[in-house]
Amino acid sequence: MTISSVGGKPSAAIQSLVDLRSTLDDLQRQLSTGKKSTTYAGLGVERGMTVGLRAQLSAIGSFDSVADNVQTRINVAQTSLGRISDLGNSVKTAMMQGSYGTGAVGANTAQSTAQFSLDEALGLLNTQAGDHYLFSGRATDKPAVETYDHIMNGNGAQAGLKQIISERNQADLGTSGLGRLTVTSPTATSVSVAEDAVSPFGFKLASISSSLTNATVSGPTGTPPAVSVDMSGGIPNAGDTLTMRFSMPDGTTENLSMTATTTSPPGPNQFLIGADGTATAANLSSAITTSLGTLAATALTAASAVQASNEFFSADASTPPPRVTGPGFGSATAMTTGSSADTVIWYTGETGSDSARATATARIDPTLAVGYGVRGNEQGLRSIVQNLATLAAVTIAPSNPNGGDLSSALNGRLTQNLTGSPGAQTVASI
16 A cells, blocks of 8 residues: 655645745735836836836936926026017117107107116126026027126227227218318309218218209219209299208218208208309308208217117127227228227127027927027127117217207117018017
């Protein structure tokens, strides 16, 4: 008779209990941790998919973090851009209100507004998000623009905007204050107005027209260009006019109309009809000289300031602004190339010909990247800074008899520049 071992079945039962205990422990771990296995091997055939999903989750977390960071920078930049736009609008309003001021009073109010607004705008262009300068293009480690004091007043040997405008104004007015024009009488009955022979500055004769009875008008012709009026045929009638059209340094044009009158003394931009052509021509010559001086002190001075500002703010570290050759600026005959050693470079950020948005990019999705960079010298931003600075730099003394007209001439140009031309970039488009 064969007797079976008494230990075999109890061993199998014990092993079964151990396996059940292990399974129970694993189930409890899964319930408490939410994980099917502590190793990828324990997932079996699903381990490959799990590894891929985990990589995707990690990438999504990284994209979310980048998107949050970019959103913060965009929000800060957007706030700054909105405020810069508001500053431009407030100064436009101040200029329009200043046009109704008495003499230079309104001009001084508008200028004070421009000075405070410019200082704030420059501060906004140097805004940081963390250690990141938002308006410096790729040069995120340095400020986008120079300080208000340096831009306006210079920095040591470097000239600021006020000096640049002053030098250009002296060159455009010339030593006579007539905008580089000369008024002569070639004959007893004629008057001639001629340009400076060698200067690119001041008034440039564009055309002349006349309704003067008995007068012969010609030009601009010759070298240097000149226009002339000959009254050898007799005297004009009251109300007849002579109109000269001038090209200005900033690309605008101005008309000077002289009206014949029998009222003595004649008013502004009028000339007294004399007893004959000789006396009338002498009166016309004197009146043109006076009117040219007034136009030079107003419209030409404003156009000169705008052109100097155009050149100053169009410059960067690679292309410094041109300067009037001097000293002796009133008799200067040419421009010279400036440098960063003698002229303040207002924009200190990164420059480039590519899109400003491309200077800062971020990937926020496997297939989507955004560009959010800004350069402080973009047209929309530069226009506001430039026009605020021009208004802030041109001081109009309360005692200036031409203060009101100078203010109007300057405000008209700057208001148009701040409004912008169709298709031009604005802060809103940025």
